[in-house]
Amino acid sequence: GAVVSQHPSWVICKSGTSVKIECRSLDFQATTMFWYRQFPKQSLMLMATSNEGSKATYEQGVEKDKFLINHASLTLSTLTVTSAHPEDSSFYICSAHEVSGANVLTFGAGSRLTVL
Amino acid sequence: AQSVTQLDSQVPVFEEAPVELRCNYSSSVSVYLFWYVQYPNQGLQLLLKYLSGSTLVKGINGFEAEFNKSQTSFHLRKPSVHISDTAEYFCAVSESRNRDDKIIFGKGTRLHILP
Numbered sequence: 001g002a003v004v005s006q007h008p009s010w011v012i013c014k015s016g017t018s019v020k021i022e023c024r025s026l027d028f029q030a031t032t033m034f035w036y037r038q039f040p041k042q043s044l045m046l047m048a049t050s051n052e053g054s055k056a057t058y059e060q061g062v063e064k065d066k067f068l069i070n071h072a073s074l075t076l077s078t079l080t081v082t083s084a085h086p087e088d089s090s091f092y093i094c095s096a097h098e099v100s101g102a103n104v105l106t107f108g109a110g111s112r113l114t115v116l
Numbered sequence: 117a118q119s120v121t122q123l124d125s126q127v128p129v130f131e132e133a134p135v136e137l138r139c140n141y142s143s144s145v146s147v148y149l150f151w152y153v154q155y156p157n158q159g160l161q162l163l164l165k166y167l168s169g170s171t172l173v174k175g176i177n178g179f180e181a182e183f184n185k186s187q188t189s190f191h192l193r194k195p196s197v198h199i200s201d202t203a204e205y206f207c208a209v210s211e212s213r214n215r216d217d218k219i220i221f222g223k224g225t226r227l228h229i230l231p
Contacts, residue, residue, distance in 0.1 A: 004159075006159070034218065034219075036221075041226075042223065042224070043206060043221045043222060043223040043224045044160070044206070044221045046218055046219075046220070046221075049218060093159050093160070095159075095160075104150070104162060104165055105150075105160075105162070105219060106162075107152075107159035107160040107161070108159050109158055109159040110157070110158065110159045112157070
């Protein structure tokens with residue numbers, strides 16, 4: 001089946017630095033990918049829809065300049081957390097649609113960000 | 117806009133006992149419903165989905181769910197749980213089969229299997 005790979009799976013950084021998280025679709029192309037954020041013991045919050053070759057669509061309340069999304073190819077989307085602060089510490093999960101065509105998401109394993 | 121309510125944040129159940137995790141949704145149009153499972157420190161895995169057809173949907177790991185349009189529910193059931201079923205379960209809804217439309221998740225239900 002379809003596989004979505006995320007890297008890194010765990011990252012620790014200092015406050016004020018920027019962190020890039022990669023999301024790759026393996027063996028299939030994804031014109032659209034979704035980025036979610038999950039706080040401990042809470043649900044997934046959709047942050048943005050990443051569109052290949054165009055600007056990402058951000059959900060209300062999500063800072064575009066804080067969370068930069070780039071979808072430069074059909075198999076790669078990146079999320080960059082700029083000038084990270086401790087409150088940005090979270091579990092970030094990306095997803096893409098299976099090749100079956102239905103609206104069914106395949107999720108990456110997630111990336112845990114800890115900002116010191 | 118669509119929304120999903122999972123009434124129970126945690127559900128404890130003894131091993132080999134049956135379990136039901138509740139999910140209700142609201143939407144002004146036809147919906148497509150999903151259940152995902154998340155094991156600790158991992159991404160989400162699709163358990164089952166309802167897109168059309170039979171309202172009783174069977175998924176992986178012995179789980180099934182029934183779509184009830186009149187009650188706007190999509191409860192998840194398993195007749196006999198195992199310790200390995202300990203995880204977080206998320207109900208999700210989409211108003212479209214379109215690949216580019218977003219899916220909205222409920223807050224999740226943590227299933228605790230007691231020995």
